[in-house]
Amino acid sequence: MKKPLGVLVGIVVVVGVISTAGAWYTGTKIESVLQASIQKANQELASQLEGTSVHGTVELVSLESRFYSSTARYRVNVQDDASGPDAQPLELLIVDELEHGPLPWSRIKTFKWLPVMASSSYVLEETPSVEKWFAAAKDQSPLNGRATLNYDRSVVGHMELLPLDAKLDESSSLTFSGMIMDGQMDADGQNLKAKGYMEHLKVHADTPGKPPVLVELNGLTIASDLNKSTYGFYLGQNVLQLSDGQLTFGERRSELKIKDFEYADSASATDNLLSGRLAYNVGDITLDGKPVGSAKMVMTANSLDIPAMQSLLQLYQTKFQPQADGTLPETPLTLAEQTLMQAGVENFLSAKPQLALEDLTLKTVHGESHFNVTVSLAKPASFEQPPIEIAKQMMTALNAKLQLSKPMIADLSAVQAQLAGQSDPQAIAEAASMNGEMAGVMAVQTGLAKVDSNNILASLSYSGGQVDFNGQKMSLEDFVSVLMTRIEGMSGEPVGTTRQ
Incomplete structure (x- = not known):
């Protein structure tokens, strides 16, 4: 018995010595590590918020170091310039209890024995900026979390937003189930993964003189897997999924419901060229309990020159972005x-x-x-040419197809009539059917489309100066002339004239 006991005691002593030595080392290094992390965070905030009206900073307010632990306090300031010059910044104070490595007790007792630099547990501290948030969380810290700082300075974290039940004013309220977020990031913030889930959010807004509005969201999941590019922004994938949502609005208290909503984007780069994809999908839409339908949209972009886009974006932000009062800069x-x-x-x-x-x-x-369109662009030989020649050279190819269902138009017309307060089912059905048929008649009369059974069809393709418009081949010049003539026929006025 003595030998195994001696071995066990020896192991405990060794672990204690390692932990003590590591704690001393971590305690002497923790401030420099925190300051470096905060400096990096501020750089990242400035980079990611560039071009928006929002900016923020993080600072280390205080650090109380002990042998095995430290207490750090951070201040986060967020300012939105669009709120006007008199708007006060949002100030968040965060208290962080740090256990020094390599073997923090909070990890040992959960059988996590891999050495780490530090383990932290943080909470939001009450300030005037967030006192209503605290009250809605029943005087508890509405935000708390845990994080582990590894010796390679990578971070693994877990954050929780507590449930809230609050009156926003005398007639408006908010109910929030809370939200959990898990994430991990490497030392330099090059790789970032995050996932979060919210069960329920309900907002009831009642503005004097307007019908009350009720918004409900259920089963929200968000996820990101990102890698920072050499140009300073993140590439990768983002996904947002919503099980169902409801909007109650208007004098008639109409209820618009959606199910199985999904948003997904992805971006990648090869050398200095960016490619991206953006997709929306709504599985089911109903209005006042009656089915409306579903919707899907997919957009893509390829071969986008990143330095050129950054240069143009910076110029836009400097010269063309609206100011806080909504006006445009006047400097030419x-x-x-x-x-x-x-x-x-x-x-x-x-x-x-x-x-x-x-x-x-x-x-x-x-x-x-269905509708789809693809455009391929190129640099013209010169911009000092007639507009039609620039267009020929700049747009190397275009392909577009439209299939518009007349019964679908009728269905949407019925929805519009329902929103307008019409209640006679027969009158709604007759007007909706007539609208679907009229759309087909107008398409044929204007020459912009054809009708095939219940579908209105249109197609347009362009390449090498030649246009194929609904099966008719012509030059780009002739197409522009035909299009102008048909638009004039629709409006009854020559294109370019101004009504007095």
Whole structure:
């Protein structure tokens, strides 16, 4: 018995010595590590919020170091310039209890024996900025979390937002089930993964003089898997899924419900060229208990020159982005800025970008419609040419197809009538059917589309200066002339005239 006991005691002593030595080392290094992390966080905030009206900073307010642990306090300030010059910044104070490594007790007791630099447990501290948030959480800290700092300075964390039940004012309220978030990030923030889940959110807003609005969201999941590019922004995938949601609005208290909503985006880069995909999907839509349909949209972009886009974006933010009061800057472009803009446009087009609405699908009870369009661009030989020649050279290819269901138009017309307060089912059905048929008649009369049974069809393709419009081949010049003539026929006025 003595030998095994001696071995066990020896192991405990060794672990104790290692832990003590590690704790001393961590305790002497923790401040420099925190300051480095905060500096990195501020750089990242500035980078990711560039071009928006929001900016924020993080600072270490205090650090109380002990042998085995430390207490750090951070201040986070967030300011939205769009709220006006008199708006006060949102101030968050976070208290972080740090256990020094390599073997923090909170990890040992949960059988996590892999050495780490530190383990932290943090909570939001009450300040005037968040006192209502605390009250809604029944005077508990509404935000808390845990994080582990590894010796390679990677971080693994878990954050919780507590349930809330609050009156926003005398007639408005908010109910929130809480939310959990898990994430991990490497030392330099190059790789980031996060996942979160919210069970329920309900907001009731009642504004004087307007009908009350009720918004309900159930089963929200968000997830990200991102890698930072050499240009400073993140690439990868983001997904948002919502089990169901409801909007109650209007004098008639109409109820619009959706189910199985999903948003997904992805982006990747090869050298200096960016590709991306954006998709929305709504599995089911109902209005006042009656089925409306479903919807899907997919957009893609390929061969986008990143430096050119960044240059143009920076110029836009400087010269064209609306100010806090909604007005546009009045300072004209300087000669140097005009040169910079032209160079950005030329570089963007030189990469031969391709933009596409790959699929727009709307499906109702009685019909289904589709639309897609793809455009390929290139740099023209010169911008000092007639507009038609620039268009020929800049747009190397275009393909578009439309299939518009007349029964779908009728279904949506019935929905519109329902929203307008009409209640006679027979009158609604007759008007809706007439609208579907009228759409087909107008398409044929204007020559912009054809009718095949219950579908209105249109197609347009362009390549090498030649256009195929609904099966009719012509030059780009002739197509522009035909299009202008038909638009004039629809409006009854020559294109370009102004009504007095």
